[in-house]
Amino acid sequence: MRALFVASPMVGHVQPLLPLAIALRDAGHDVVLATGPEGLAAGRSSGLDVRDVAPGLRVMPVFMGQALAHPLQARRAAAGEEREPSFVGVLFSALGARMADGVVRLADEWRPDIVVQEALAAVGALAAVRRGVPLVVVNMTFFDAERLFAVTAARLGGVARRHGLVHLPEPAEVLGTAPPSLVGSRRGRPMRFVPVPGDGAAPADLTRPGARPRIIVSRSTVADPRPDRLMSRVVEAAAGMDVEIVLARPDKHVSRGPLPANVRTTEWLPFPAVFPAAAATVHHGGAGTILTALAAGIPQLVTPGAGDRAVNAELVAARGVGLAIPTEQITPADLRRLVGDPALKQASRDVADEIAGMPAPAELVEPLAALAR
Numbered sequence: 001m002r003a004l005f006v007a008s009p010m011v012g013h014v015q016p017l018l019p020l021a022i023a024l025r026d027a028g029h030d031v032v033l034a035t036g037p038e039g040l041a042a043g044r045s046s047g048l049d050v051r052d053v054a055p056g057l058r059v060m061p062v063f064m065g066q067a068l069a070h071p072l073q074a075r076r077a078a079a080g081e082e083r084e085p086s087f088v089g090v091l092f093s094a095l096g097a098r099m100a101d102g103v104v105r106l107a108d109e110w111r112p113d114i115v116v117q118e119a120l121a122a123v124g125a126l127a128a129v130r131r132g133v134p135l136v137v138v139n140m141t142f143f144d145a146e147r148l149f150a151v152t153a154a155r156l157g158g159v160a161r162r163h164g165l166v167h168l169p170e171p172a173e174v175l176g177t178a179p180p181s182l183v184g185s186r187r188g189r190p191m192r193f194v195p196v197p198g199d200g201a202a203p204a205d206l207t208r209p210g211a212r213p214r215i216i217v218s219r220s221t222v223a224d225p226r227p228d229r230l231m232s233r234v235v236e237a238a239a240g241m242d243v244e245i246v247l248a249r250p251d252k253h254v255s256r257g258p259l260p261a262n263v264r265t266t267e268w269l270p271f272p273a274v275f276p277a278a279a280a281t282v283h284h285g286g287a288g289t290i291l292t293a294l295a296a297g298i299p300q301l302v303t304p305g306a307g308d309r310a311v312n313a314e315l316v317a318a319r320g321v322g323l324a325i326p327t328e329q330i331t332p333a334d335l336r337r338l339v340g341d342p343a344l345k346q347a348s349r350d351v352a353d354e355i356a357g358m359p360a361p362a363e364l365v366e367p368l369a370a371l372a373r
Contacts, residue, residue: 001029001372004112006103006124007043008095009036010059011198012220012288013118016140016177018046019194020116023361029369032110034103034124036095045198053102059095066094080310085143088120088307089151096123096152100159103127114372119145122152125168126160134172134371138191141287141308142183142315145174172371175364177291179354182315189367192358195292197270206246206274212262213279213339214244216269219251220284228254230303230327234282235263237332243279243339272296279339280322282330285309290316297352299344301334303327320347 005021007014014035025031025048033043036054043050067074070090077087100123107115107127116136117124128135139145153168160168174188206214217234228251235254238245245263247254259265271289275281275296282301283289290312293300300322302313313324320343325334338344 001114001369002110002112003029003031003368003372004107004110004115004124004127005031005033006099006115006117006121006127007033007035007039008059008092008118008121009039009054009057009099011039011042012286013120013140014039014042015196015198015288016193017116017118017138018043018048018196020138020175020191020361020364021048022046023365024368027362027365029365032106032112034099034106034127036099042196042198046196051102051106053106054099055102057095057098062094062098063091066090078306080304080306085148085151085308088148089155092120093122093152093155096121096156097159099123100126100156100163104130104163107131114368116368119143119148120152122149122156122168123159125149125153126156126163126165129160129165129167129169130163135169136173136175136368136371137171139174139176139178139188140291142178142290142312143308144186145176145188146171173368177358178287179294179351179358181351181354182319189364190358191364192360193291193295193355194361195272195295197272198268200268200270202270202273203266206266206269207277209277209279210244212242212244214246214277215335215339216246216248216271216274216278216281218248218269218271218281218283218289220286230282230284233327233330234335235259237330237335238262241332241335243335246274246278282335282338285312287312291355294321294348294351295355297349299323299338299341299348301325301330301338303330319351320344321351322348 033050034053036057073087115128119139175191177193231254247265248269280299285302304310304313316322317324
């Protein structure tokens with residue numbers, strides 16, 4: 001079987017596809033991953049055959065252009081007020097339109113038997129319908145996968161017609177990585193979330209529990225030139241506390257200033273290697289970071305924010321595996337609860353067990369091969 005994987009050119013969108021792609025490759029199938037420049041390194045770190053289908057594409061200018069073209073939607077999304085993923089469809093369909101020619105060209109040259117895409121890379125559907133093969137959607141978010149696919153695909157009609165295609169197909173299968181206890185029952189097959197560490201080894205001491213509870217603080221992998229108030233707020237709240245604060249990839253505004261003795265900074269950290277030894281994490285609310293913390297069984301403090309981050313934070317709090325607190329409202333009491341509340345710890349361990357019980361990517365190889373026959 002020849003499987004074409006398609007991902008938006010962002011680390012957090014490439015990585016969730018890698019465990020399944022690797023499982024197919026290791027089972028003897030041919031796999032190619034199509035993405036853009038900002039996703040290439042994440043894909044190639046796994047040893048997969050990765051193709052750049054949109055040379056020169058930069059994500060942030062595309063997103064900023066769409067925000068300027070749709071200012072009201074953009075403001076609502078930035079404030080976390082969108083309960084449905086409408087503006088995300090605007091953003092990712094614009095990315096997909098710029099990837100379309102390369103994806104279709106690759107599909108025509110490589111002739112896949114099946115196309116696997118992440119939910120927001122609806123451009124993968126162009127390749128599937130072009131080749132007349134099944135489309136599989138891997139959902140790495142907490143939104144409904146078919147809704148995400150629909151809002152993105154709906155804006156690619158013009159691109160489809162330009163390639164001589166009348167419509168984009170519905171997914172033949174959906175694979176969901178979100179634990180049902182957070183999002184409820186959904187159509188499709190569950191697939192265990194397998195964290196991808198990426199390149200680089202973790203500092204040895206961070207892979208072991210320390211003398212004090214350790215809180216790892218991270219921010220989005222999406223580049224943002226603005227000061228990061230999340231990290232500076234945690235530093236302020238943790239001053240004088242008997243905890244160890246680790247700031248992963250702090251921006252220059254934080255790292256240039258004086259830091260308390262219980263705070264240290266690091267470069268990129270492989271979270272799958274360091275989360276199990278931590279007491280908790282504080283982060284921006286990205287789905288990948290949430291799932292990595294859940295798989296490690298540690299409580300998390302999530303700051304509601306733009307896009308899906310408000311919904312993600314609510315789900316974490318509702319399940320009892322963490323706290324949802326706006327950045328400027330984080331207090332020392334919140335950090336003490338984060339590392340000391342037995343209920344948060346138990347709920348986090350329960351969800352880790354739930355994730356471990358979901359089918360591994362390798363268990364889905366044969367069903368996908370059967371779908372492609």
